[in-house]
Amino acid sequence: MNDIKESLRTIEQNYKIFQQQQFTFIAALEHTRENAHDKIKPVSSIGQVQMYMDHYCNNSTDKRILLMFLNLCGDLSRLCQRLETLHSGNATTNALLEKCKTLVSQSNDLSAIRAKYPHDVVNHLSCDEARNHYGGVVSLIPVVLDCMKEWVAHSEKLPRHMMQNVSSRRAAIYQQPDRPNLHTLGVHHGQPTFVTEGAQTLLSLTEKGRAREERREVRMKQLGGLRRAIRRFLDGPWKPPGKNAF
Incomplete structure (x- = not known):
């Protein structure tokens, strides 16, 4: 949580x-919208600002400030991804996180x-400008940032056991001995992408299936010995052919 707070403070300072x-x-x-002949619609998305910078920005000053805005948005997006791995949360923190991601x-x-x-x-x-063009993009x-600070405040009130790092819990599952091939669970190069409840169930079922197979092999060996004993009993002792065969 301290790392999250520090990252949040850094973003605030840059903002x-x-x-x-x-x-x-x-x-x-204003300049890029004029170059794009797009001065009627409001600036309504981060992608729109990216498009202005990439295709309609003609001077370094405009590019610098637009890039600064996009970098801040990128930092906030990456911080959202880190918040997801910190803890499983509750209804309040999850709603705040979903709002930030949106x-x-x-x-x-x-x-x-x-x-x-x-x-x-x-x-x-x-x-x-506020009503028709830029009120949303400057807000x-x-x-x-307010939403993320609220998320931190609510998270700090959660019980200690809920604060365990989600990634650590996932990693613990993969450290179990005699686990099945992790590539079947969507894991590549030792990096688990995600462990669902279904994947955990698969781990358990695989171990149970292995035990059943071992028990079946033991039973088959026992039945094979029993069949040979019954056959010897029914056939009787071996007698040479000839007149004394019966």
Whole structure:
């Protein structure tokens, strides 16, 4: 959890630097949208900003600030992935995490998002800009940061046993002796992709199947000896052919 807090603080510090350049960010969006002949629709997704930077950005200043925004979004997305591995969570933390993952999705429509007090990013826009163009894109990062900080606050109240690292629990399953071929469970190069309840059940069933097979082989050996004894009893002792054969 301390690592998560430290990563969150680092992203916040980088965001403060970005926030100080909000007018430069809006100017860059204005320039690229004009180059793209796309000034009617609002900026509604991270993917749209990426497209502007990749195809319609003509100067280094605009590219720098757009890249800074995209890097912050990428950092938040990667942090979401780390949060998933920290603990299994409860209904509250899982809902917060799903909200964060949705918000930082490349295609998510963020045009209706608005950061509220104490954030003032929307207040730095004109009424037209806030309502029709940039209110969502400037609100995205502060809203996600608030959501993640709320996730941390709720997570710290969870019982200690729920805080065990999910990856450690998965790894413990794969360290069991006499396990079946892990490639059948979606594992490659010693890296488990995910252990579901079904995979755990498969481990158990494989061990049971092996024990059943061993018991069956023992029974077959016993039955084979019994068959030979019965045959010898029915046939009687061997007698040479001839007149004394009967």
